[in-house]
Amino acid sequence: SWSKKLRHPSKLVSVGDEVEVVILNVDTEAKRISLGMKQLLPNPWDVVAENYPVGSIIEGKIKNITDFGLFIGIDEGIDGLVHVSDLSWTERIKHPGERYSKGQTVQAVVLKIDKENERFSLGIKQLEPDPWEAAVEKYAVGTKVTGKVTNVTDFGIFIELEEGIEGLIHVSEISKEKVSTPVGLYKVGDEVEARVINVSAKDRKIGLSIKALSDEDEQGNYLDYQQQKAKEGPATLGDLMQMELQSKAAESQEGAEGDEG
Structure with a gap:
């Protein structure tokens, strides 16, 4: 057979x-x-690549569940494997049995067919677009974001930006002041504002910074001051001299009052 x-x-x-x-x-x-x-009889593996080209969607029943994935019945004598890493883009599934049961009908995408070794690779997460591809544009460097704290460690804070997408605020990006550990400063559930400082779909990582917000606030205040002075118009030499004389007069008056006291 x-x-x-x-x-x-x-x-x-x-x-x-x-x-x-x-x-x-x-x-x-x-x-x-x-x-x-x-x-x-014809070898079913001779025609499997023609019947199920890479990228096509198949439907079958789960025949077996193991630690490393699901086996799905494709044709008589041909099972496809959905590796545990191809079950979800965002969820970390420790065991496929957490989400699936034997006999359950599922859909999957054909990823690879190895006729010589009789291996049929399938993916369930590939039925949906990878959210990290969109995250690169949605959370571009410089974007201001708000999220909830999901974990606090000695090296930083993990912030959930949306379902399945988390960013990390490294301890060095929390404040201008030296922070030895964020433990005690933040707790799970806290809402935090930060700015994106790096993002990588390949590494599935987003770097965030609270410190960058305070830097920008200071810069914004300075720019506001410059704009206000520009509206008032340039100061003349006479204006500057008058301001200096007024300042010295005020200092002399304060000194005299101090002597009388």
């Missing part, structure tokens, strides 16, 4: 049965003739 793994021929035939076979090899020296029964 091409598909069934027989432990013993008696599972398929009995002594005295008449069967058809194909001659595979003749060894005159050893006086042996090798015969085959499965060769009378």
Whole structure:
């Protein structure tokens, strides 16, 4: 059989049965003739790539669940494997049994077919677009974001920006003042504002900074001051001298009042 793994021929035939076979090899020296029964039927793996091209969507029942993935029945004798890493873009699934059950009908995308090794690779997460591809544009460097704290560690704070997308505020990006650890300063559930300082879809990481917001606030205040002075117009030399004289007069008056006291 091409598909069934027989432990013993008696599972398929009995002594005295008449069967058809194909001659595979003749060894005159050893006086042996090798015969085959499965060769009378077409090898299903010869046509599987034609029937299920890479990128196509299949539907089948889960035949087995293991630590490393799901086996889905495709055709008679052909099972496809959905590796645990291809179950979800965002969820970290420790065991496929957490989400799926034997006999359940699922859809999957054909990822790769290895005819020689008889391996059929499938993916369930590929039914949906990768959210990290969109995250690069949505959370471009410089974008101001708001999210909730999901975890606090000694090296930083993890912020959930949307379902399945988290960013990290490294401890060095929390404040201008030295912070040894954010533990105690923040707790899970806190809402935090930050600015995106780096993003990578390949590494599936977003770097955030609270410190960058305070830097920008200071810069914004300085720009506001400059704009206000520009509206008031340039100061003349006379204006500057008058301001200096007024300042000195005020200092002298304060000194005299101090002596009287």
